[in-house]
Amino acid sequence: xxxxxxxxxxxxxxxxxxxxxxxxxxxxxxxxxxxxxxxxxxxxxxxxxxxxxxxxxxxxxxxxxxxxxxxxxxxxxxxxxxxxxxxxxxxxxxxxxxxxxxxxxxxxxxxxxxxxxxxxxxxxxxxxxxxxxxxxxxxxxxxxxxxxxxxxxxxxxxxxxxxxxxxxxxxxxxxxxxxxxxxxxxxxxxxxxxxxxxxxxxxxxxxxxxxxxxxxxxxxxxxxxxxxxxxxxxxxxxxxxxxxxxxxxxxxxxxxxxxxxxxxxxxxxxxxxxxxxxxxxxxxxxxxxxxxxxxxxxxxxxxxxxxxxxxxxxxxxxxxxxxxxxxxxxxxxxxxxxxxxxxxxxxxxxxxxxxxxxxxxxxxxxxxxxxxxxxxxxxxxxxxxxxxxxxxxxxxxxxxxxxxxxxxxxxxxxxxxxxxxxxx
Amino acid sequence: xxxxxxxxxxxxxxxxxxxxxxxxxxxxxxxxxxxxxxxxxxxxxxxxxxxxxxxxxxxxxxxxxxxxxxxxxxxxxxxxxxxxxxxxxxxxxxxxxxxxxxxxxxxxxxxxxxxxxxxxxxxxxxxxxxxxxxxxxxxxxxxxxxxxxxxxxxxxxxxxxxxxxxxxxxxxxxxxxxxxxxxxxxxxxxxxxxxxxxxxxxxxxxxxxxxxxxxxxxxxxxxxxxxxxxxxxxxxxxxxxxxxxxxxxxxxxxxxxxxxxxxxxxxxxxxxxxxxxxxxxxxxxxxxxxxxxxxxxxxxxxxxxxxxxxxxxxxxxxxxxxxxxxxxxxxxxxxxxxxxxxxxxxxxxxxxxxxxxxxxxxxxxxxxxxxxxxxxxxxxxxxxxxxxxxxxxxxxxxxxxxxxx
Numbered sequence: 001x002x003x004x005x006x007x008x009x010x011x012x013x014x015x016x017x018x019x020x021x022x023x024x025x026x027x028x029x030x031x032x033x034x035x036x037x038x039x040x041x042x043x044x045x046x047x048x049x050x051x052x053x054x055x056x057x058x059x060x061x062x063x064x065x066x067x068x069x070x071x072x073x074x075x076x077x078x079x080x081x082x083x084x085x086x087x088x089x090x091x092x093x094x095x096x097x098x099x100x101x102x103x104x105x106x107x108x109x110x111x112x113x114x115x116x117x118x119x120x121x122x123x124x125x126x127x128x129x130x131x132x133x134x135x136x137x138x139x140x141x142x143x144x145x146x147x148x149x150x151x152x153x154x155x156x157x158x159x160x161x162x163x164x165x166x167x168x169x170x171x172x173x174x175x176x177x178x179x180x181x182x183x184x185x186x187x188x189x190x191x192x193x194x195x196x197x198x199x200x201x202x203x204x205x206x207x208x209x210x211x212x213x214x215x216x217x218x219x220x221x222x223x224x225x226x227x228x229x230x231x232x233x234x235x236x237x238x239x240x241x242x243x244x245x246x247x248x249x250x251x252x253x254x255x256x257x258x259x260x261x262x263x264x265x266x267x268x269x270x271x272x273x274x275x276x277x278x279x280x281x282x283x284x285x286x287x288x289x290x291x292x293x294x295x296x297x298x299x300x301x302x303x304x305x306x307x308x309x310x311x312x313x314x315x316x317x318x319x320x321x322x323x324x325x326x327x328x329x330x331x332x333x334x335x336x337x338x339x340x341x342x343x344x345x346x347x348x349x350x351x352x353x354x355x356x357x358x359x360x361x362x363x364x365x366x367x368x369x370x371x372x373x374x375x376x377x378x379x380x381x382x383x384x385x386x387x388x389x390x391x392x393x394x395x396x397x398x399x400x401x402x403x404x405x406x407x408x409x410x411x412x413x414x415x416x417x418x419x420x421x422x423x424x
Numbered sequence: 425x426x427x428x429x430x431x432x433x434x435x436x437x438x439x440x441x442x443x444x445x446x447x448x449x450x451x452x453x454x455x456x457x458x459x460x461x462x463x464x465x466x467x468x469x470x471x472x473x474x475x476x477x478x479x480x481x482x483x484x485x486x487x488x489x490x491x492x493x494x495x496x497x498x499x500x501x502x503x504x505x506x507x508x509x510x511x512x513x514x515x516x517x518x519x520x521x522x523x524x525x526x527x528x529x530x531x532x533x534x535x536x537x538x539x540x541x542x543x544x545x546x547x548x549x550x551x552x553x554x555x556x557x558x559x560x561x562x563x564x565x566x567x568x569x570x571x572x573x574x575x576x577x578x579x580x581x582x583x584x585x586x587x588x589x590x591x592x593x594x595x596x597x598x599x600x601x602x603x604x605x606x607x608x609x610x611x612x613x614x615x616x617x618x619x620x621x622x623x624x625x626x627x628x629x630x631x632x633x634x635x636x637x638x639x640x641x642x643x644x645x646x647x648x649x650x651x652x653x654x655x656x657x658x659x660x661x662x663x664x665x666x667x668x669x670x671x672x673x674x675x676x677x678x679x680x681x682x683x684x685x686x687x688x689x690x691x692x693x694x695x696x697x698x699x700x701x702x703x704x705x706x707x708x709x710x711x712x713x714x715x716x717x718x719x720x721x722x723x724x725x726x727x728x729x730x731x732x733x734x735x736x737x738x739x740x741x742x743x744x745x746x747x748x749x750x751x752x753x754x755x756x757x758x759x760x761x762x763x764x765x766x767x768x769x770x771x772x773x774x775x776x777x778x779x780x781x782x783x784x785x786x787x788x789x790x791x792x793x794x795x796x797x798x799x800x801x802x803x804x805x806x807x808x809x810x811x812x813x814x815x816x817x818x819x820x821x822x823x824x825x826x827x828x829x
Binding site: 311 | 449450452453510511512515516517519553554555557559560561562564565567568570572574576614616618621622624625626628670721798800801803804806
């Protein structure tokens with residue numbers, strides 16, 4: 001008999017047996033006979049000895065507030081890779097763009113080149129109803145990107161001007177011509193590069209110093225404009241001439257920015273009025289904070305005589321939120337990503353706070369009706385294993401939103417938990 | 425036709441050997457799981473009887489001394505499809521599993537005796553239980569119902585590799601001795617799970633791994649139609665590893681001492697006629713000698729096993745018998761005390777040994793029914809029904825030169 005026929009018979013027998021099994025009323029597992037396990041260890045089958053449910057209520061929230069993104073704190077409201085300028089409600093924003101004049105640009109120039117112009121431009125304004133109107137955007141030289149020097153125009157800036165609107169085809173771009181000392185510094189750095197490097201000869205440390213880039217930064221303001229505009233693709237263009245025999249060529253080099261961002265911040269009026277609310281905002285990165293009384297949980301655990309409940313199995317906050325301007329967040333609104341954190345410590349420092357909001361969720365995916373579930377068992381486990389603080393803080397921020405200016409006012413969260421035992 | 429399907433059945437049996445086991449709840453409380461019958465097909469159809477039977481196809485499964493009586497190279501494999509019915513008051517559940525019994529090889533070397541190699545399953549500790557219940561929160565959370573689940577999943581058992589030698593002294597006494605490499609593992613996961621509005625799990629796991637050495641010896645004395653046999657096994661204590669871990673935390677690891685129990689067995693068979701053979705075994709597992717640093721339930725001092733069986737071949741010596749007259753019909757009964765003090769099982773079996781290749785091979789088809797109980801749990805018992813398959817192949821590599829023409 002051929003091997004193929006043997007295999008066929010074996011497979012047929014196997015299929016027959018599997019068919020018989022699938023038609024049988026067979027169980028994968030069962031709880032029939034659990035009494036035997038109970039006899040050897042009563043805790044193995046007892047739900048009372050393995051699960052203790054805790055149901056909190058709104059009284060568990062002792063306090064709430066929000067930590068604002070203020071103009072004096074450079075760690076809030078920074079959004080890299082985009083520039084949005086203007087004012088909305090009680091939030092304002094300023095932009096920043098930084099270029100590095102380095103050897104990728106400098107090597108393209110000769111010492112005898114003559115400067116025609118240096119321009120900086122931002123093209124392709126985002127065309128949506130909220131962000132289109134550019135207003136009058138001021139650009140001025142900037143020494144650093146600290147938020148404290150970016151919220152108010154610097155009256156002593158060596159360069160300050162207004163971006164001019166230009167329409168090219170169907171696109172609108174904003175352009176300004178750089179003038180004064182900055183212009184000279186940029187072009188001088190470019191044309192002196194060859195000589196600087198030549199003088200260094202084989203001195204590598206000298207060469208290294210000469211190759212240190214020259215940073216050129218600008219801040220952008222939209223003044224008192226009551227609208228917003230978003231700028232894209234910043235670029236610096238140097239136009240110059242070069243003599244070539246008896247001919248003069250006109251050339252240009254374009255440099256992309258080293259980085260650019262905008263910072264959104266709240267007015268002092270907003271800080272004063274909103275800090276008492278459990279409010280999260282995306283642009284200014286305001287973070288809502290709830291002080292949660294954990295003592296009822298510990299009391300429930302300690303009062304249980306069923307078992308030594310020493311491990312968090314499940315814990316979550318259930319919370320409702322609504323847009324500050326009244327529209328509620330429902331499961332159909334899946335545009336908001338939120339970050340949250342639960343800690344026994346009160347964190348005010350923005351550096352640590354924003355890094356801490358690593359637990360993520362998105363409305364729509366972790367929403368039941370209009371309530372959002374925020375699992376925190378993995379944040380609570382270290383707490384229950386070490387000490388048992390009387391209270392903890394729930395922090396909620398908005399980590400992403402289609403609407404940059406989304407603000408969510410949160411209701412009081414409800415806390416539920418199930419604790420269990422460690423068997424080992 | 426039957427002989428030609430030998431390969432097919434072999435493929436099927438070997439593939440089933442790697443399957444799951446039926447899940448005895450009673451076996452879950454024994455320190456090494458539920459004892460199994462590591463026997464070849466002919467002995468399985470006699471309900472494990474065979475310590476005093478001389479038979480090529482028993483190999484060294486029941487008595488290493490049987491190696492001395494084999495006159496051809498023999499390969500054996502056996503597997504059981506086990507259906508388990510658990511009863512507790514008015515509730516019942518049906519479970520199913522595959523249970524490997526044995527893979528063995530025996531090779532005779534004429535006057536130098538015979539060599540045996542085997543791999544067999546001694547104990548089985550697999551089981552899985554699951555129960556669930558709604559979590560009771562306050563009404564504030566009525567929109568967010570959760571269900572709690574308790575799982576206990578255990579797998580493991582004892583597996584033994586053996587190499588043995590059998591030798592006959594003046595055709596009057598047969599001796600057999602094997603070296604065994606004994607492996608016992610037991611891995612238990614205790615799982616607490618929440619499903620519903622949230623999904624979380626905590627898993628406590630614990631495992632024990634024992635690797636040790638053992639020796640097993642046997643004597644067989646043929647006295648005309650009567651054959652007496654005795655066998656014993658001693659497993660040496662050794663360090664084993666115990667690993668406890670909660671998922672998400674560091675594991676704790678410790679060494680413990682572990683010593684499986686020794687065992688003794690006595691058997692006798694009587695060849696009443698060429699057609700009829702009857703046999704009986706008495707054995708004991710000496711749980712009194714079992715030792716483990718881990719907690720264990722109260723065990724018997726000695727777990728006895730009594731079995732008897734009979735074989736009938738309609739026409740064993742006819743030159744041209746019909747095939748049906750060469751089939752080896754067997755039946756057996758067994759009463760086995762389980763390790764726990766008041767736990768036992770009884771089982772009956774009926775089997776047919778189907779000769780293939782002019783007696784050079786044998787396919788065993790066996791049906792077994794048994795009942796398992798523990799008097800400590802009067803409302804609980806287990807019924808088991810097994811369909812067992814054995815495949816036995818033999819070939820004479822050394823021809824006797826006694827015949828002269």
